Amino acid sequence: MCKIPLKAGKEMVAKNEIRVGIDIGGTFTDLVAADGKHSLWRIKVLTTPTDPSIGALEAVRRLLEKDAVDPRLVRVVIHATTLASNALLTGTIPKTALVTTSGFRDVLEIGRQNRPELYNLQVERLPPLVPRRYRFEVQERITYDGRVLEPLDTSQTVRVARRIRRLGIETIAVCLLHSYTNPKHEKRVGEIFRREYPGAGLSLSSELLPEFREYERMSTTVVNACLQPLFAVYLKKIEDGLEELGVRATFFVMQSNSGTVLSHQASLEPARLIESGPVAGAVASKFYAGGSESIVSLDVGGTTSKAGVWSGRGFEVTNEYEVGGRLHGSRRVEGSGYPVKFPVVDLVEVGIGGGSIAWVDDALVLHVGPQSAGASPGPACYGRGGKLPTLTDASLVLGRLSPSFLLGGDLPLKPGLAYAAVAELVAKRLRMQVLDGAVGVLRIAVAKIVEALRAATVEKGLDPRKMTLVAFGGAGPMFACEVAEQLEIEKIVVPPAAGLLSSLGLLLAEPLHDSVRTVLNDAENVNPRELDSAFGRMEGRAVDLLRKEGVKQRNVKYQRFLEMRYQGQSYELPIPLLERIVTRGAVRSAVRDFHRIHQTKYGYSQLGKLVEIVNVRSNCRGKAGTIARVMGTLAREEGLPKSRRVWFTDGHGIECQVLQRDTLRLGIKGKGPCVIEDYDSTLVIPPRARYVIDRNRSTLIAI
Numbered sequence: 013m014c015k016i017p018l019k020a021g022k023e024m025v026a027k028n029e030i031r032v033g034i035d036i037g038g039t040f041t042d043l044v045a046a047d048g049k050h051s052l053w054r055i056k057v058l059t060t061p062t063d064p065s066i067g068a069l070e071a072v073r074r075l076l077e078k079d080a081v082d083p084r085l086v087r088v089v090i091h092a093t094t095l096a097s098n099a100l101l102t103g104t105i106p107k108t109a110l111v112t113t114s115g116f117r118d119v120l121e122i123g124r125q126n127r128p129e130l131y132n133l134q135v136e137r138l139p140p141l142v143p144r145r146y147r148f149e150v151q152e153r154i155t156y157d158g159r160v161l162e163p164l165d166t167s168q169t170v171r172v173a174r175r176i177r178r179l180g181i182e183t184i185a186v187c188l189l190h191s192y193t194n195p196k197h198e199k200r201v202g203e204i205f206r207r208e209y210p211g212a213g214l215s216l217s218s219e220l221l222p223e224f225r226e227y228e229r230m231s232t233t234v235v236n237a238c239l240q241p242l243f244a245v246y247l248k249k250i251e252d253g254l255e256e257l258g259v260r261a262t263f264f265v266m267q268s269n270s271g272t273v274l275s276h277q278a279s280l281e282p283a284r285l286i287e288s289g290p291v292a293g294a295v296a297s298k299f300y301a302g303g304s305e306s307i308v309s310l311d312v313g314g315t316t317s318k319a320g321v322w323s324g325r326g327f328e329v330t331n332e333y334e335v336g337g338r339l340h341g342s343r344r345v346e347g348s349g350y351p352v353k354f355p356v357v358d359l360v361e362v363g364i365g366g367g368s369i370a371w372v373d374d375a376l377v378l379h380v381g382p383q384s385a386g387a388s389p390g391p392a393c394y395g396r397g398g399k400l401p402t403l404t405d406a407s408l409v410l411g412r413l414s415p416s417f418l419l420g421g422d423l424p425l426k427p428g429l430a431y432a433a434v435a436e437l438v439a440k441r442l443r444m445q446v447l448d449g450a451v452g453v454l455r456i457a458v459a460k461i462v463e464a465l466r467a468a469t470v471e472k473g474l475d476p477r478k479m480t481l482v483a484f485g486g487a488g489p490m491f492a493c494e495v496a497e498q499l500e501i502e503k504i505v506v507p508p509a510a511g512l513l514s515s516l517g518l519l520l521a522e523p524l525h526d527s528v529r530t531v532l533n534d535a536e537n538v539n540p541r542e543l544d545s546a547f548g549r550m551e552g553r554a555v556d557l558l559r560k561e562g563v564k565q566r567n568v569k570y571q572r573f574l575e576m577r578y579q580g581q582s583y584e585l586p587i588p589l590l591e592r593i594v595t596r597g598a599v600r601s602a603v604r605d606f607h608r609i610h611q612t613k614y615g616y617s618q619l620g621k622l623v624e625i626v627n628v629r630s631n632c633r634g635k636a637g638t639i640a641r642v643m644g645t646l647a648r649e650e651g652l653p654k655s656r657r658v659w660f661t662d663g664h665g666i667e668c669q670v671l672q673r674d675t676l677r678l679g680i681k682g683k684g685p686c687v688i689e690d691y692d693s694t695l696v697i698p699p700r701a702r703y704v705i706d707r708n709r710s711t712l713i714a715i
Contacts, residue, residue, distance in 0.1 A: 030081065031088040032261070033518030034071060035289050036064045038094070039314025039367050039387045040486065042692075043071035044515035045081070053079060054512050054691055056422075059387040064095060065246060069253040076257060083258035090518040091275075092266040092289040095246055096239050096282055100141075100336040100350065105238040109181045110142045111172060111201060112230070113189040114149040120234060123227055128348035138336060141234050141350060146181060148172045150188075150201065156532075158194035169201055173208035183213035185237035187230040192222040192530050213240040220281065221353055223627060224530040231351040232283060235335065239282035247275045262562070264523075266292050268356040270327065271524020271633060274561055284354050286335050289514050291357045294320040294327060296517030297482035300507035300710050304480040308469055310461070310495065311514070312488035314367040315384040317461045318359045319468040321479075328358040328472070355526050362464040366404040366487040367391060370434070370453045372441040378449075380456045392433035393425040401437050403487070405430035406453035409446065410659040412490055412696050414670070417689050451663050458491055458661055462498045469499075476501055484513035489695035493684075494661050496715050497698070504713040508673075511692025523561045523634040525554035528575075528627050535576065535603050535623045544594040546628050547572055554632035563634030574599070575627040576606045578618055584626040585609055599625075658687060660698055676705050 028047035035042045036059055043055040055074050060067040068091070076083050099105050110120065120140045129135045150169050153162035176184060184205060191198040195218030202216050215237040217229050251263055265278035266288035278285055290311060297309035301322070311318045321328050333356040334349030363382025367390065370380050380403060385391050389398035391405050393415075407413045408430040415425040431446060439449035469476040476499045483492030489506045496504050509516055527550035531543065551570060558568055570592065577584040587606050591598040603623050611617040654670040666685045673690035681704045684697035688711065695711060697703055703713045 028085065029087040030085045031090070031519050032072065032075070032086055033090045033092075033292075033515040034068050035092040035292060035512075035514040035518065036068060036094060037289065037313050037315070037514070038365065038384060039390065041067035041071055042512040042515040043068075043075060044509065044512050044519060045075055045086075046519055047085075052509070053081070054509055056512065056692055058390070061387060064093060065249045065253065068250060069257070072254065072257055072259065076259075084260075086259045086261045088264065089254060089259065089261045090264040090266060090272055090521065091250065092292045092514060092518055093246075093285070094289055095242065096286045096288075097335055099239065099242055100235070105141065106183055106241045107146065107179075107181045108142050108234065108238045109176045109179075109184045110147045110230070110234060110237075111169075111184060111186045111188075111205075112147065112149060113153065114151050116189055116226070117144070117147045117149050119227055120147065120230055123231075126346060128346065138349065141238050142185070146176075146179070148176070152188060152197045154188070154190045154194050154197060156190050156193065158190070160194070160196070164197040164200055166200065166204065169204050170208060173205050177209040177212070182211070183215075183237045183240050184209075185215045185217075185230075185233040187217040187226075187233045189226065190224075191216075191218040192224055192229065195219075195222070213237060213244070215240065220283075222529050223353060224532065225353075228351045228353045232353045235350055235352050236281060236283035240279065243282040243285070244279045247279050251275065264561070266518055266521060267524065268333075268354060269329070269524055269526055269631075270295050270357050270521065271526075272518075272521050272561075273523065273525070273557075277557060283352050286333075286352060287356050287359065290318045290320075290359050290361075292517035292521060293318075293484055293514035294322075294357055294359065294517070295521050296507065296513045297484060297505075298322050298327075299517075299520050300505060300513075300708055301480055301482050302505055302706060302708070302710065302712065304503075304505075306474075306478060307480045307482050308465060308476060308501075310465065310481060310483045310485075310488050310492060312461065312483075312485040312491060313365045314486060315363070315365040315386065316361050316382075317364045317464055317485075317488075318361045319464045320357060320359045321468050321472070321474060323474065329355050330358040331355055360464045360468040362460050364403070364457050364460045364464075365485075366402065366407075368403045368457065370401045370403065370406060370438050370456075372438060376442060378438065378442060378452050378456060380453055380460065391430070393427065393430035394423070395426045395429060399433060401430070401433035401453070403453060403457050405433050406438075406450040406457075407487075407490060409434050409450040410454060411657050411665070411668075412659070412687070413694055414656075414689055417694075447659060447665075448663070451659055451661065454491075454659075455661050458494045458498070461491060461495050465495065465499055480505055482507065484510040484693075486511040486693055489688075489693045491696075493696065493698050493701055493713060493715060496713075502715055504715065506693075506695050506711040506713065508709040509690070509692060510695075511690065523558055523563055524631065525557050526629065526631045527551070527554060528629045530627050531625055533625050534579070535599055535625050538599060538625055540594045540596050540599060543574075543599075543625070543628055547594065547630055550628070550630045551632055554630065558632060558634040561634065567635045569633045569635070571631040571633070573629040573631075574602050574625050575629055576602070576623055576625055578610075579622040579624055584624075585613065586629060656687070658685065658696065660685075660696075666699065676711075678705055678707060678709065680705050 032045045045053040151165035198218045217233040263275040264272040267284045268287040293311045301307045309320045336349045367384040368381035391402040435446045439446045572589040573586040575584040607617040658668045659665045669686045684701040688695040
């Protein structure tokens with residue numbers, strides 16, 4: 013644990029409200045706390061995989077006990093977790109029922125025609141989250157334009173509700189045909205279930221996602237229903253634990269869209285939280301990018317590496333996210349997971365992290381990952397029973413990590429165990445020296461991280477050479493320079509507290525609510541008043557939620573989009589509306605922007621083709637007024653100079669100066685090779701590179 017002091021000392025803490033961010037990763041659970049005067053606390057504890065809330069509460073306990081922080085001053089707690097994705101990946105979800113229109117019971121299983129492997133005739137999809145015996149039909153029919161073709165059979169619906177109750181299924185997804193255009197029947201089904209089975213969780217597609225495309229809407233609703241009981245218990249456990257510790261704070265949870273939401277709303281819509289942790293780090297990377305308008309973020313944690321891009325207005329966002337699917341290198345295999353249509357910051361992920369296991373196959377080929385040693389037993393050098401060599405072990409063998417400085421010395425590493433693991437299971441099998449085996453592990457890891465960054469930039473038509481690389485995570489700074497060299501990126505930023513940047517990003521995130529509604533009309537004949545009315549209804553609900561989160565209406569920022577396509581196309585592009593009120597002129601301007609953006613994105617446009625407005629989408633972001641502008645540590649006096657031999661990807665070992673991060677004052681300059689050690693991460697700077705500490709206390713590196 014590390015406390016960063018203020019000039020006035022610890023007594024200043026008692027005069028300031030404190031915000032706490034907690035991020036649970038695959039190996040470590042990170043906590044960052046800050047008050048209004050830039051006092052900052054950093055805590056890392058090992059994640060508790062069987063019950064992640066234990067590790068989260070242990071981090072809070074350390075904050076309160078070891079630093080004597082008054083729990084009454086903690087006013088806001090913001091949390092990010094991988095609970096959702098882990099539950100869906102491992103199948104540890106409760107029994108769930110699906111209620112749908114008669115004849116549409118098997119939509120969830122049929123899915124789309126697309127296959128994850130185009131030429132594999134024996135490809136197997138993931139099993140449906142709701143088996144067929146728990147999928148129920150009710151007689152009703154609404155047409156695509158909202159007309160009632162067949163009334164809801166309420167007697168049958170009552171019988172279905174009672175049967176689900178007898179089966180003991182505690183969470184239900186309701187997705188009726190065309191309920192996005194007329195939710196009347198779906199709301200009636202909800203009323204019946206709340207009366208007949210009041211203790212069950214209920215997810216209505218018309219409330220969650222009033223958007224067309226039956227399979228995606230049904231899948232999103234089912235994913236939400238599966239996660240509801242888990243998050244209700246999990247978030248309640250954390251809230252109760254905080255209260256036992258004397259913390260009675262407002263509890264927020266990070267969403268995949270880069271904004272926060274109150275824990276109560278999060279438990280109702282947990283499908284919005286799937287990528288909450290990785291997204292928080294991307295949010296903080298923009299803050300520390302030194303004014304760069306084009307950045308690529310690199311987050312290397314214990315299990316995975318994630319890359320995201322900020323260009324122009326914001327991060328790349330996708331509505332085509334699949335959870336639980338397979339990765340092919342750094343690419344998600346389309347059609348291999350469960351679609352979730354909520355907006356997600358588009359991060360490219362690869363299975364490389366500090367805990368990634370190095371292994372040699374039967375053909376004597378060296379691999380690194382995607383299997384991870386995780387937090388238990390962890391890398392061999394942790395001395396917790398792990399026997400398999402990991403990237404962390406190889407880094408320790410190569411002198412890139414200090415055996416005594418990780419977590420400020422709270423987690424001593426055992427070089428002998430790391431050396432033995434690399435020697436026995438890598439070097440011996442490949443008939444090479446141990447150092448050569450460790451360098452091989454390093455090279456493969458760097459190559460895979462580079463692959464993720466290429467997928468996030470080059471494959472999307474972006475030139476990484478013109479971008480700033482912001483590196484963070486426990487292992488990100490250790491490999492950032494070598495990754496940048498391969499991509500010809502000239503500028504690197506390593507923020508202060510880089511190993512806890514996802515937690516820091518939680519303190520910088522703002523409340524955000526996004527809404528969507530399908531309208532399906534051609535742009536020439538659409539009624540602007542109807543569009544404006546649709547936006548108004550969505551934004552009214554969002555403003556109500558923001559008000560509950562303590563955001564005043566004058567602090568709400570609105571973003572409106574028309575999602576458009578050419579007639580006959582299958583997919584649409586989001587076009588921002590530049591005017592607050594929808595007018596005929598605003599729609600025409602959006603159509604012109606659509607042609608231009610389509611030309612930029614796909615290389616062609618069809619000016620004479622009819623343009624359709626498919627959906628209206630709104631983002632309402634609030635500024636709570638207490639966003640912590642955390643700048644990092646104040647420098648302490650330098651100790652005795654240190655050095656050690658460090659190996660780089662070229663296989664050469666060089667004697668490097670070893671610096672402590674909190675001894676480097678603002679404006680100080682230096683050059684590599686050197687190692688800069690911090691409480692939560694280690695920065696390795698190669699020869700010829702130069703660095704400077706900027707006003708945000710970030711380390712700027714020029715390659």
